[in-house]
Amino acid sequence: RICTSTTTSETASRSAGGKYAEAEGPSKSDEWFAQGRMVKAHALYGNKEKAKDPFFGLTMGSGSQSSGDVFNWFCVEAGSSSNPTVLLIHGFPSQAYSYRNVLPVLSDKYRSIAFDWLGFGFSDKPQPKYGFDYTLDEYTSALESLIDAVAPDKLSIVVQGYFAPIVVKYANEHQDKLNHLILVNPPITDKHAKLPSTLACFSNFLLGEVFSQDPLRASDKALTSSGPYMMKEEDATVYRRPYLVSGASGFALNAITRAMGKDLKAYIESMRSILASDSWNTKTTICWGLRDRWLTYDGVEDFCDGLKHNVVQLPMAGHHAQEDRGEELGNIIKRILRG
Known part of the structure; x- marks a missing residue:
């Protein structure tokens, strides 16, 4: 659920694509953006022609265009660069903003970095077929490019949800x-x-394109339906903003959902095989928010039984554990990494 004190006129303005209460000062979204920086990583494929609307063939706005030969990723960093690096990776659909309460907890001992995937938050959102198609294979390759740019040495990784x-x-x-x-x-x-x-x-024929352009359905409903969330309106506007300012976020959401529908099963099977393999030597811990309404906990402990992987439960957290139990998750991460 969204806790809101905004007026009807403010809500109407935002739903129509209006700006965020700027008369009262910087928004949460502006403040978050000011904390981060853009990192260039992963080259576009193919030609560099201008992206066109898939329905009418018209040249799209700057939000749907690639910013150059290499993509821009929005990253927020906390902690000293001399500390061990921890990369915080958000799930689908979400943003680096979901780790806002985790970053301060880790910052005294770790150099922690949260980023927006391509297609989300403040990172580039190229129109599909114009340099990036949002397939799972492409995301894997893009992740390698980003890690090479921000953490060329050893690191630990925290990843939530469907990007795992x-x-x-x-x-x-x-x-x-x-x-x-x-x-x-x-x-x-x-x-x-x-x-x-x-x-x-969001991948439904015809309706998927419509649903993915609806800011409330694409951000608010997608986040709050997955767990016991009580989100403040000022936080909800950060997630909602990309869908208000450009259609690029919606087109990306549609493409990612189609890719997930096609390849997720095979990727999960591959992940299970990797984590159960004798050649897998990386220390691995699974943290689970037990109030997840999307993914059942049934079978998780059975899978980990007999393997070298630890399981840590978060009884009050949902699917996006870092969103509603950020400080708790941050302290759990610290304990895990110390061990």
């Missing part, structure tokens, strides 16, 4: 770089192979 299989694939190919891998509510059992209806609707 992508990260495990990367980690399997770069075990020498990893100190520890922490998976937060990952899709890890056979029951997790299908997206929940709240997300699957």
